[in-house]
Amino acid sequence: MKFLVKENPDNDQLFNFINEAFSKRAFLLLFACCKVKYEGRAVSRLGLGDRTMIIKGDGSFLIHQDRNLEPVNWQPPGTKFTVELDDHRLYLRGSRRNPKEVLEVEICQAYLASYHTGRDIQMLELVGYEEDMRDMIMADPGIIEEGFRPTAREYSTNTGFIDILGKDKNDNLMVLELKSRRAGVNAVKQLKRYLDSFVDHKKLVRGILVAPSVTEDALELLEENGMEFLALEPPMDLKDSGVLTLEDF
Amino acid sequence: MKFLVKENPDNDQLFNFINEAFSKRAFLLLFACCKVKYEGRAVSRLGLGDRTMIIKGDGSFLIHQDRNLEPVNWQPPGTKFTVELDDHRLYLRGSRRNPKEVLEVEICQAYLASYHTGRDIQMLELVGYEEDMRDMIMADPGIIEEGFRPTAREYSTNTGFIDILGKDKNDNLMVLELKSRRAGVNAVKQLKRYLDSFVDHKKLVRGILVAPSVTEDALELLEENGMEFLALEPPMDLKDSGVLTLEDF
DNA sequence: CATTAGATTTCGGCA
DNA sequence: TGCCGAAGTCTAATG
Numbered sequence: 001m002k003f004l005v006k007e008n009p010d011n012d013q014l015f016n017f018i019n020e021a022f023s024k025r026a027f028l029l030l031f032a033c034c035k036v037k038y039e040g041r042a043v044s045r046l047g048l049g050d051r052t053m054i055i056k057g058d059g060s061f062l063i064h065q066d067r068n069l070e071p072v073n074w075q076p077p078g079t080k081f082t083v084e085l086d087d088h089r090l091y092l093r094g095s096r097r098n099p100k101e102v103l104e105v106e107i108c109q110a111y112l113a114s115y116h117t118g119r120d121i122q123m124l125e126l127v128g129y130e131e132d133m134r135d136m137i138m139a140d141p142g143i144i145e146e147g148f149r150p151t152a153r154e155y156s157t158n159t160g161f162i163d164i165l166g167k168d169k170n171d172n173l174m175v176l177e178l179k180s181r182r183a184g185v186n187a188v189k190q191l192k193r194y195l196d197s198f199v200d201h202k203k204l205v206r207g208i209l210v211a212p213s214v215t216e217d218a219l220e221l222l223e224e225n226g227m228e229f230l231a232l233e234p235p236m237d238l239k240d241s242g243v244l245t246l247e248d249f
Numbered sequence: 250m251k252f253l254v255k256e257n258p259d260n261d262q263l264f265n266f267i268n269e270a271f272s273k274r275a276f277l278l279l280f281a282c283c284k285v286k287y288e289g290r291a292v293s294r295l296g297l298g299d300r301t302m303i304i305k306g307d308g309s310f311l312i313h314q315d316r317n318l319e320p321v322n323w324q325p326p327g328t329k330f331t332v333e334l335d336d337h338r339l340y341l342r343g344s345r346r347n348p349k350e351v352l353e354v355e356i357c358q359a360y361l362a363s364y365h366t367g368r369d370i371q372m373l374e375l376v377g378y379e380e381d382m383r384d385m386i387m388a389d390p391g392i393i394e395e396g397f398r399p400t401a402r403e404y405s406t407n408t409g410f411i412d413i414l415g416k417d418k419n420d421n422l423m424v425l426e427l428k429s430r431r432a433g434v435n436a437v438k439q440l441k442r443y444l445d446s447f448v449d450h451k452k453l454v455r456g457i458l459v460a461p462s463v464t465e466d467a468l469e470l471l472e473e474n475g476m477e478f479l480a481l482e483p484p485m486d487l488k489d490s491g492v493l494t495l496e497d498f
Numbered sequence: 499c500a501t502t503a504g505a506t507t508t509c510g511g512c513a
Numbered sequence: 514t515g516c517c518g519a520a521g522t523c524t525a526a527t528g
Contacts, residue, residue, distance in 0.1 A: 001299065003280075003360055007254055027315050029301060031252075031278070031365065041430065041521035042377030043485045049369040050250065052278060054301065058316040065369045066276050067307040069325050070508060072373050076318050076523070098499090101521075111252055112363055116280065120298040120314045124321050128291030130504065159438070161503085180504085181290070184516070215516065236292045290506035319523060325508070347514090350506070379519075410518085430521085433501075464501085 001118030002026075007111070011090040014110045018083045018092065021115035025057040032110040036063055036073050040101020046072060048108065053092075055081065061094040061103060075103045125238050130163070130180040133210070133234045137164060137176070144210070144230065148174065157197040160190070172204045179211035180234040187211065188221045195227070250367030251275075256360070260339040263359045267332045267341065270364035274306040281359035285312055285322050289350020295321060297357065302341075304330065310343040310352060324352045377483045379412070379429045382459070385484050386413060386425070393459070393479065397423065406446040409439070412459075421453045428460035429483040436460065437470045444476070 002024070006017055021028040030053040036046040051072070054062040061075035079094040090107040134153060141148045147169025155165040164176040175198070177191040191207045198205045207227035209218070214229050222229055251273070255266055270277040279302040285295040300321070303311040310324035328343040339356040383402060390397045396418025404414040413425040424447070426432075426440040440456045447454045456476035458467070463478050471478055 005254070005256055005361060027301065029278070029280070029361075031363070038521075042375055042483075044373055044375040044521080046373050047371040049371040050365065050367045051369065052276065052303065054313060056313075056316055060316065060318045062313075062318065064303060064305075064311075065371075066305055066367070067309065067326065067369075068305075068509080069309045069311065069323060070522090074318060074521080076521095077316065099521085111365070112254060112278075114280070114361060116299065116360070118299045118315070120300065120316075122296040122298040122314075124293055124295050126291055126293040126506085128506075181506090182516095186517085217516080234291075236288075238292060238294060287506070293506080317524080319505095319507090323506075325506090348506080352506095375521080377521075429519095435502090466501090 001116055003114070003116040003118075005112070005114040009110050009113055011085060011088050011107065011110070014107065014113055015083060015085045015090055017113050017115075021055075022081055022083070024115070024117050026115040026117045027057055028055040029053070029112070029114045030055075030107075030110060031112040033108045035106045035108075037104045037106075038073050038101070040096070040103075041099055044073065050111070053105065055094075059094075063103075063105065073103055075101070079103075127238055128180060128234045128236050130178050130234070133178050133180055133232065134163060136235045137178075137210070137232075141166070143232065144174075144176070144208070157194055159193040159197060162194050168206065172206055173198065173201065174206045174208060177207070177209050179209070181211070182213045182215065183209055183211035183218055184215045185218045185221055187214075188218045188225070188227070191227060192221075192225055195225075250365055252363070252365040252367075254361070254363040258359050258362055260334060260337050260356065260359070263356065263362055264332060264334045264339060266362050266364075270304075271330055271332070273364070273366050275364040275366045276306055277304040278302070278361070278363045279304075279356075279359060280361040282357045284355045284357075286353045286355075287322050287350070289345070289352075290348055293322065299360070302354065304343075308343075312352075312354065322352055324350070328352075377429060377485055379427050379483070382427045382429055382481065382483045383412060386427075386459075386481075390415070392481065393423075393425070393457070406443055409443070411443050417455065421455055422447065422450065423455045423457060426456070426458050428458070430460065431462045431464065432458055432460035432467055432478075433464045434467045434470055436463075437467045437474070437476070440476060441470075441474055444474075 033050050038044040052064045058077040059079040060077045061079050062071040063073040065072045075094040079096050082093045084091040092105040094103045150166040152165040155162040163178040166174045175194050179187050195207045210230045210232050212233045282299050287293040301313045307326040308328040309326045310328050311320040312322040314321045324343040328345050331342045333340040341354040343352045399415040401414040404411040412427040415423045424443050428436050444456045459479045459481050461482045
């Protein structure tokens, strides 16, 4: 891995440094006083100030101010870059088509520039989604209730896909709406719409919202519509991938 | 603004450097070989690799790999940090309550550490949102059609808020659903649900989707339900804030 | 390439 | 503080 750092480069030096980084498809880090302009899906302007910028080898472009998790301006992967030196003013532009958008940074003074060419092949292992809940329920339907039998996963209706469709021990149809986080009224409305698509069904159709918790409003709406809530946490156990050992942490 | 850079610090030096940055609530930048562990809303593990980390003065914590716009791990503003040196292994932890979650980085070797204490007071000016469209329509209802009179903004129904409610020149109720970008079938379904809440209304109720463009599916669904589409671009003119001058760009 | 649904969504606004 | 809705959402999966 090549790794270079330059402190307080003038714009001529920075121009060369950035071009060097681009030619190597490196991970570029900049800290500089700059102005920012964006035009594309919206239009934005940001006046002069000190920002930290990241340009990744895949064309991701992030500009961070000193607060908030989210970048103040950005460009997704696939962005093409140009850098232009115009009478000691340095313009860094990232452009994309589809949608057509341009992010332009005018750098007045850079404090830090650095790039590195290493690749990071490690993949994040992550659990705790709705999908993990589905897997868990399909593998062990009894956690919903005794006698529950799933009949379909991702069952298609005219208003969308039902997470899990099944029957209870009395052969009543059960529509399960899963949420991996605290569920709100929208989840209940969604469940209601699924039930509506079974309106001409002969037997009872039960609607069950499955989530770790539910808002008070949502619970009221559930009860008003004769639907049920079942508290269930998404599974948080990482599958053994062989990459990590007990010693890792 | 204080600004410090340290290249290839050993973990003892890094420990002091990070503590210094924390005591100043500085913007901290790290590039290091590390392992990452997250437990909270979900659970994740990331094996050894080179990552760029940002810790902001407001408690935002970002860990970036060499690809993708989004950080591979993160913690929102308000995170509290601790740094621990244990037999030359350095642990950087960010903790939050509500929800309870911890992000831990084990740093093996740091390549770059830097912090700065400047504040960036510039605010982003952004236009092109739904809200700007609402403002534009409320200020000049004629752009919808001749004789249109808005009667309510954010009118509440049992399925949500109607963007703009009004009447046409023949006193028919008009329900406007605004989208600042290309509208899809979901926007049409939403509009349909709003219209359904006026089902027992005596006179004609018109449903109008207002957006710069619409998907073909959505247009079909609109026509099937006797609703209308109106092409309207969100305003892209920056409001005069006094912060920027003509010379800015 | 477009569409869709989920996200450790984040963020702002309002009660 | 909690909830709801929008976002230049992003991202992976799917047709």
